[in-house]
Amino acid sequence: MVHILKCGLRDPHPPFRKYHQSGDLILGAIASQASINSSLKGFTEEPAPVSFQDLIPETKNYQHILALAFAVKEINENLQLLPNITLGFHIYDSFYDAKCTYQATLLLLSTWERFVPNYVCDVQNKLTAVIGGLDSQTSLHVATVLDIYKVPQLIYGHPPAMNDKTPGLPFYQMAATEALQCTGILYLLLHFKWTWIVLITTDDDDGESFVQSVIPLYSQHGICFAFIGRLPQGTFITETAAQAIKIHDRIMGSRANTVVLYADRKDVLFVIVKNFTKTTYTMSKPKGKVWIATVHADLGALEDEWEQKLIHGALSFTLHSNDAPGFYEFIENRSPSTSMGDGFLHDFWLETFSCVIPNVVVGHDKFLNCTGKEKIKDLPADAFEMSMSGQSYSIYNAVYVMAHALEAMSLSQLKHRSMVESGAWNKLWQLHHFLRGVSFNNSAGDEVSFDQNGEISTGYDVINWVSPSNESSHRVKVGKMVSWAPAAQAFTINEEAIIWPSWFNQAQPVSVCSESCHPGSSKKMKEGKPFCCYDCDPCPEGKISDWTDMEDCHNCAEESYPNKKQNLCIPKTINFLSYEEPLGIMLTSFALSFSLITVLVLRAFMKNHDTPIVRANNRNLTYTLLASLLLCFLSALLFIGHPRKLTCLLRQTAFGIIFTVAVSAVLAKTITVVLAFIASKPGSRMRKWVGTKLVSSIVLSCSLVQAAICVTWLATNTPFPDVDFHSVTGEIVLECNEGSVTMFCLVLGYIGFLAIISFTVAFLARKLPDSFNEAKFITFSMLVFCSVWLSFLPTYLSSKGKYMVAVEIFSILASSNGLLVFIFFPKYYIIAFRSELNTRTQLIRKKQT
Structure with a gap:
C-alpha cells in the first residue's frame, strides 16, 4: 500500500x-x-530539514x-x-x-x-x-x-x-476513476446551482490533468471559475507558505462561496487551513466557505480540534466502502x-x-x-x-x-x-x-x-464532515456517485441530511457571480467578464422567458400568447364574429330589420304599381333597385358566423355583384331622370333614348363587368377559410382569407366608380324644375353612400380580427340604408300617408318661382 x-x-x-x-x-x-510530526504543524522563517x-x-x-x-x-x-x-x-x-x-x-x-x-x-x-x-x-x-x-x-x-x-x-x-469523480463534483455543483467556484489544485502533473479535465466540462454546463489557485510543491513548508497565504486571501475575498480542493493531504491545503486562519479566527469569525474536497484530500486526517472546526460542514468525495x-x-x-x-x-x-x-x-x-x-x-x-x-x-x-x-x-x-x-x-x-x-x-x-480499461466498476460516497461543539468531527454519508447506473440515476444526494458551515446559519449556501434572472427576463453578458457574470434585461414585447437564467427570450407558439409578466404563454381563445355574441346579435338584428323594411316598401310599391308616382319612376327599375337592396341587407349575414368554405366564396363576390346591381340601378335611374327632362322639351331628339331598353342595358352591362371581375377572382385566387394567430393578442381569429387583396380592391373600386358617376350626374341634375325632383334625392343618397365607403377604408385597415368584419357589415348596412331612405322613403310616405299627392296633376305641376 x-x-x-x-x-x-x-x-x-x-x-x-x-x-x-x-x-x-x-x-x-x-x-x-x-x-509529518506534529511539531512541524507550524512554520518558522528558517525551519530545519525533516529527519x-x-x-x-x-x-x-x-x-x-x-x-x-x-x-x-x-x-x-x-x-x-x-x-x-x-x-x-x-x-x-x-x-x-x-x-x-x-x-x-x-x-x-x-x-x-x-x-x-x-x-x-x-x-x-x-x-x-x-x-x-x-x-x-x-x-x-x-x-x-x-x-x-x-x-x-x-x-x-x-x-x-x-x-x-x-x-x-x-x-x-x-x-x-478520476473522470467519475469530476462528473460527481459537477453533478453536486449543478444540484445546488453553484456556478461561481474557486478551484485549488496542486502544481504538478496530476493537478494540471485535473484542471484540463474540468474546465471544458464544467464550462459546458454553465459553471465558471472565479480563479484557479495552484499550490506549489516545496521541500520545506516556508517555500509554499507565502503563495498559500495569497491563495487563502483570494479565497476569502472572493464572492464565490464554493471551493473545490484537489490536493493530497500532504500538500499546502492544510497549511492554508492551519496557519493562516487560526490566528485571525480568535479576533473575528472568518467568512464561511463550502469546501468540496476530492478523494485525495483526506479530511479525516485532521486531528486538531481547531482544524476540525474549520472543516465543519465541508463536503468530500471518498471511495465507496462497505x-x-x-x-x-x-x-x-x-x-x-x-x-x-x-x-x-x-x-x-x-x-x-x-x-x-x-x-x-x-x-x-x-x-x-x-x-x-x-x-x-x-x-x-x-x-x-x-x-x-x-x-x-x-x-x-x-x-x-x-x-x-x-x-x-x-x-x-x-x-x-x-x-x-x-x-x-x-x-x-x-x-x-x-x-x-x-x-x-x-x-x-x-x-x-473490471471493465475493458482495467478499471473496477465502483463509485464514490459523498461525505459531510460535522464537528459539533466540544466534540470530535464525524462523517455523515449524504450521497453517492456510481459508475454502473444510468446518467440520470448515477448521482444521488440527500440535501436534508447536510449540515452547512455555521456562517450560513444552516441555509443552503449560494455561490453565483450574478443573481439569477427570473422568468420574464434574459441574461445580458458583461463585457470582459466570464459568462456566469451578467445583467438581467426584461424580455421585449411579444416574447417570454419561462425559466430562470435563460440566454434569450423566445416567442410563444402560435396557439398561445405572453402574459403581462412575460413569463408564461397563455392559450389563445378562438374568436370570430358569431351570432351568439352581442355584436353579432346587433348586426344580425339590423340586417333583418332593414330587410323587413325593404320588403314592406317593395310590397307597397307593387301594390300601387299603377299609381302615377310608381309609374313615373320606372316600375321595373324601382323593383330591381329594391330587390338588390334587400339582397344587400341579407348579404351581410354571410359575414357573421363560423367561416366556412362556401361562405368565404360567396361573401365578397355576392356583395360585389349585388351592390353593383344596386348602384347601376341608381345610375340608370339618374340618367333616366336627366333624359326625361331633356326629352320633355319640344323638338328634342332624346325622346327615343327614354325607355326600358336603356335602363336595362345600363344595369346589365355594369353588372356583367363586375361579374366578370368576380369570376376571374374565383378562378385565380379563390377565397378560403383561414386562421389568424397574430393580429389580435390572445386570440386565434377565424376569418376568410380573400385570396387576393388586389381583386378585392378592384371590386370595391368598381363599385366606387359607379357611385361617383351616379353622384356626379345626380348632383348636376339636382335643380331640375319639378315638384318631386328625383335627382335631388339620388344626390343625397349617393352622398351618404360615398361617405360611408370612403370612411370604410381607413376604418377597415385599422381594425383587427372580427372587428374588420363588423366594419364591413356596418358599411354594407349603412350604405344600403342610405339608398333606401333617401330614394324610397319620400315616395313611400306619399303612397302610404299622402295618397292625394299621388296624382298626375301633382307630378306635372311646375315648381313656382
Missing part, C-alpha cells in the same frame, strides 16, 4: 517497517505509515494494513477458494520517498530477507502481484519496476497522470500480544496510546509501559476508525481479485500436473489474462469486476 511524502533518509539500507506472512504465493504491498526521527505513523492508515491481513486470513480459511494454496504477503513502508519506494519494490522481487534483484531461489513466497499505492507518484515508481517483470499492480489510490513518457503500464485500478463481515471483530482483537510479525503495530500503539510495549521498544524513557488493557475500539474516531474506509475496502477487494484470478488460472491448468510441480507459477505473467475477466460478489454483497 502506497503513499509517498518525504523520506529524508541518507542510509542506503533504511530500517523499513514491515509486516510479513509467508505462503505459497505472496502479495506484495508498499505501505506508507509515515507523516527520520520526525516521521511517525499516520494512525488512520494502519487500517489499510489490517484490511490486507484480514482479507488474506479469510481466503486462507476458505476451503472453496484456492484450497491447496496458502497466500502470504510482505508489506514495506516507503516513507513517502521515491528512493525508498524503488528499494521496497526490488525487495519484494528478491528472495526474502536478501536484497538481490533478479535473484529468487525460494520455492515458496513467489510474488504474484503488488497492491499499491495511495499516492499517484508512488504508483508510477512501482509500475516502472514491475513492468519489467510483468507483475500486475492493483492500485487502490488514484493512478498517475500519463503522458508520452509513461506508456501503458500494467495498472489495475481498484478505486473509481463493512466486510468480521472486520470489526478482527480489529477489536488486535493487540501486541496476538499480532506476530507486524512491524507497524508497535509504532501505532506508541502513537495512539502514548505507551511503549515492554521489551520491544527501547529508548523512549518519556513514555510509560503499556498495561495490556489498551483496546483499539476505545480510540476516538479522529485517531482510528473501526468501520472500513474507502481505501481499506479497495485493498480488501484487491486481495480477493487476486485470489479469484489465481483460482481461474488454477482451474485452467487442471488437465496438467500440479502447477507448483510443473513450474506453472513461474509464468505468472499469464495472470493478466485472468485478472481482466474477474467478476464476483464480495462478502459485503458488492459486485467486483
Whole structure:
C-alpha cells in the first residue's frame, strides 16, 4: 500500500517497517505509515530539514494494513477458494520517498530477507502481484519496476497522470476513476446551482490533468471559475507558505462561496487551513466557505480540534466502502500480544496510546509501559476508525481479485500436473489474462469486476464532515456517485441530511457571480467578464422567458400568447364574429330589420304599381333597385358566423355583384331622370333614348363587368377559410382569407366608380324644375353612400380580427340604408300617408318661382 511524502533518509539500507506472512504465493504491498510530526504543524522563517526521527505513523492508515491481513486470513480459511494454496504477503513502508519506494519494490522481487534483484531461489513466497499505492507518484515508481517483470499492480489510490513518457503500464485500478469523480463534483455543483467556484489544485502533473479535465466540462454546463489557485510543491513548508497565504486571501475575498480542493493531504491545503486562519479566527469569525474536497484530500486526517472546526460542514468525495463481515471483530482483537510479525503495530500503539510495549521498544524513557488493557475500539474516531474506509475496502477487494484470478488460472491448468510441480507459477505473467475477466460478489454483497480499461466498476460516497461543539468531527454519508447506473440515476444526494458551515446559519449556501434572472427576463453578458457574470434585461414585447437564467427570450407558439409578466404563454381563445355574441346579435338584428323594411316598401310599391308616382319612376327599375337592396341587407349575414368554405366564396363576390346591381340601378335611374327632362322639351331628339331598353342595358352591362371581375377572382385566387394567430393578442381569429387583396380592391373600386358617376350626374341634375325632383334625392343618397365607403377604408385597415368584419357589415348596412331612405322613403310616405299627392296633376305641376 502506497503513499509517498518525504523520506529524508541518507542510509542506503533504511530500517523499513514491515509486516510479513509467508505462503505459497505472496502479495506484495508498499505501505506508507509515515507523516509529518506534529511539531512541524507550524512554520518558522528558517525551519530545519525533516529527519527520520520526525516521521511517525499516520494512525488512520494502519487500517489499510489490517484490511490486507484480514482479507488474506479469510481466503486462507476458505476451503472453496484456492484450497491447496496458502497466500502470504510482505508489506514495506516507503516513507513517502521515491528512493525508498524503488528499494521496497526490488525487495519484494528478491528472495526474502536478501536484497538481490533478479535473484529468487525460494520455492515458496513467489510474488504474484503488488497492491499499491495511495499516492499517484508512488504508483508510477512501482509500475516502472514491475513492468519489467510483468507483475500486475492493483492500485487502490488514484493512478498517475500519463503522458508520452509513461506508456501503458500494467495498472489495475481498484478505486473509481478520476473522470467519475469530476462528473460527481459537477453533478453536486449543478444540484445546488453553484456556478461561481474557486478551484485549488496542486502544481504538478496530476493537478494540471485535473484542471484540463474540468474546465471544458464544467464550462459546458454553465459553471465558471472565479480563479484557479495552484499550490506549489516545496521541500520545506516556508517555500509554499507565502503563495498559500495569497491563495487563502483570494479565497476569502472572493464572492464565490464554493471551493473545490484537489490536493493530497500532504500538500499546502492544510497549511492554508492551519496557519493562516487560526490566528485571525480568535479576533473575528472568518467568512464561511463550502469546501468540496476530492478523494485525495483526506479530511479525516485532521486531528486538531481547531482544524476540525474549520472543516465543519465541508463536503468530500471518498471511495465507496462497505463493512466486510468480521472486520470489526478482527480489529477489536488486535493487540501486541496476538499480532506476530507486524512491524507497524508497535509504532501505532506508541502513537495512539502514548505507551511503549515492554521489551520491544527501547529508548523512549518519556513514555510509560503499556498495561495490556489498551483496546483499539476505545480510540476516538479522529485517531482510528473501526468501520472500513474507502481505501481499506479497495485493498480488501484487491486481495480477493487476486485470489479469484489465481483460482481461474488454477482451474485452467487442471488437465496438467500440479502447477507448483510443473513450474506453472513461474509464468505468472499469464495472470493478466485472468485478472481482466474477474467478476464476483464480495462478502459485503458488492459486485467486483473490471471493465475493458482495467478499471473496477465502483463509485464514490459523498461525505459531510460535522464537528459539533466540544466534540470530535464525524462523517455523515449524504450521497453517492456510481459508475454502473444510468446518467440520470448515477448521482444521488440527500440535501436534508447536510449540515452547512455555521456562517450560513444552516441555509443552503449560494455561490453565483450574478443573481439569477427570473422568468420574464434574459441574461445580458458583461463585457470582459466570464459568462456566469451578467445583467438581467426584461424580455421585449411579444416574447417570454419561462425559466430562470435563460440566454434569450423566445416567442410563444402560435396557439398561445405572453402574459403581462412575460413569463408564461397563455392559450389563445378562438374568436370570430358569431351570432351568439352581442355584436353579432346587433348586426344580425339590423340586417333583418332593414330587410323587413325593404320588403314592406317593395310590397307597397307593387301594390300601387299603377299609381302615377310608381309609374313615373320606372316600375321595373324601382323593383330591381329594391330587390338588390334587400339582397344587400341579407348579404351581410354571410359575414357573421363560423367561416366556412362556401361562405368565404360567396361573401365578397355576392356583395360585389349585388351592390353593383344596386348602384347601376341608381345610375340608370339618374340618367333616366336627366333624359326625361331633356326629352320633355319640344323638338328634342332624346325622346327615343327614354325607355326600358336603356335602363336595362345600363344595369346589365355594369353588372356583367363586375361579374366578370368576380369570376376571374374565383378562378385565380379563390377565397378560403383561414386562421389568424397574430393580429389580435390572445386570440386565434377565424376569418376568410380573400385570396387576393388586389381583386378585392378592384371590386370595391368598381363599385366606387359607379357611385361617383351616379353622384356626379345626380348632383348636376339636382335643380331640375319639378315638384318631386328625383335627382335631388339620388344626390343625397349617393352622398351618404360615398361617405360611408370612403370612411370604410381607413376604418377597415385599422381594425383587427372580427372587428374588420363588423366594419364591413356596418358599411354594407349603412350604405344600403342610405339608398333606401333617401330614394324610397319620400315616395313611400306619399303612397302610404299622402295618397292625394299621388296624382298626375301633382307630378306635372311646375315648381313656382
